[in-house]
Amino acid sequence: MRASVALLLLLTACRAPYPAPAPRTPAQLSPTSWGRTDEGDMPTIRRAERQCLAGLSPRAVSAAFQAVDEVAEALVDLCSIQIVDDDPLVWHVWCGSDATFQSGHYLAADREDVACMGGDADTAFECIGRILAEHLLEREMAQHVSGVEIVSIGSVDEQRLREGTEFLSDACVDLQRELSLEEARRWEAPSEEAPPTADERAGLWNRRLSWCRAAFAGRELRRGMSRAIGGNYELAPIGAGADWLTSWRRQHGRPCPTPASVSGERGRGQCRDARRVDLYVRVRAEQGTQAAEACAPPGDLTGGEAGQALYCYADCQARAATGRNPQGFSAPSAPGDLLYADSPGAPPSGWIVGRGLGGRSVNTPSVRRLLLRE
Secondary structure (H helix, E strand, C coil), rough: CCCHHHHHHHHHCCCCCCCCCCCCCCCCCCCCCCCCCCCCCCCHHHHHHHHCCCCCHHHHHHHHHHHHHHHHHHHHCCCHHHHHHHHCCCCEEEEHHHHHEECCCEECCCCCCCEEEEECCCCCCHHHHHHHHHHHHHHHHHHHEEEEEEEEEECCCCCCCCCCCCCCCCCCHHHHHHCCCCCCCCCCCCCCCCCCCCCHHHHHHHHHHHHHHHHHHHHHHHHHHHHHHHEEEEEEEEEECCHHHHHHHHHHHHCCCCCHHCCCCCCCCCCCCHHHEEEEEEEEECCCCCHCCCCCCCCCCCCCCHHHHHHHHHHHHHHHCCCCCCCCCCCCCCCCCCCCEEEEEECCCCCEECCCCCCCCHHHHHHHHHHHCC
């Protein structure tokens, strides 16, 4: 015991003392503008709250993606649908012509109704319009929607129209007038005395057929949406002829995405993937008028106006996080002139493009990039 104590005293005597640190001067803190005073940085707080309100609420985003799933499920054998560039207010619907039109014509392939949302629709395109309207235009987004933009693009392959085909006698003359195609671009059915040549049936009349299919599809889509959008829409059909197929062949070096061994199409210029209608739909959304009334802070908050503003900013974040932000609307990520523009420039060679029914012109360079994915 005595030996242990002696050893402990010896070690203690040999240990070097640890010096205390020198006293430090606390850093000077500048006064914050985010505190319990009436002098808060109100513009910054209000700006942050506006940005919160401008975000599309999770519930609206969910509704948009739900609409995609429902369209895909309802029309799995006819059409495909996707959201463009992750913008839930811009939609791309693609439908194969062989499933939706009579061969070589612009009218529906059959006269049977299409099962749609527990009922029936006259056409697949009308059904698509109904589904989009219900999910994106008639729910929490309804108060923010100011209009809808529709561009419908018809494409064909290089297969020559047959002599005497029904389209040559029913050349969608009524659709041209209904959708206000300019007089200079319109056509009549050819006379029996001067039928179109083989080259015209492969080129000019094929492009006209692509326009008529686009016009029919766009009109039916609008009809499905009509209850929700009323007259607040832009609609423009485009006949793109064989432009899609020409571009695809140039990019991939093959005649058609689906090989002839699978499709059974071995004729000159045939490609079922090129016989299609592409519909681009964009919802124009604006901020609701009740944004200033979205938050009612308690009257006993400290901090005066700044405290109330901070409370509302936090309240907006909390409601947006749970999908209960009633003022949520979309500040679209796509450019404002994605589909329509005031000065769009000349359309691509060979395209049949009319002015939109809303009075604006199609931004054909932008739309062509969307179609060809260039």
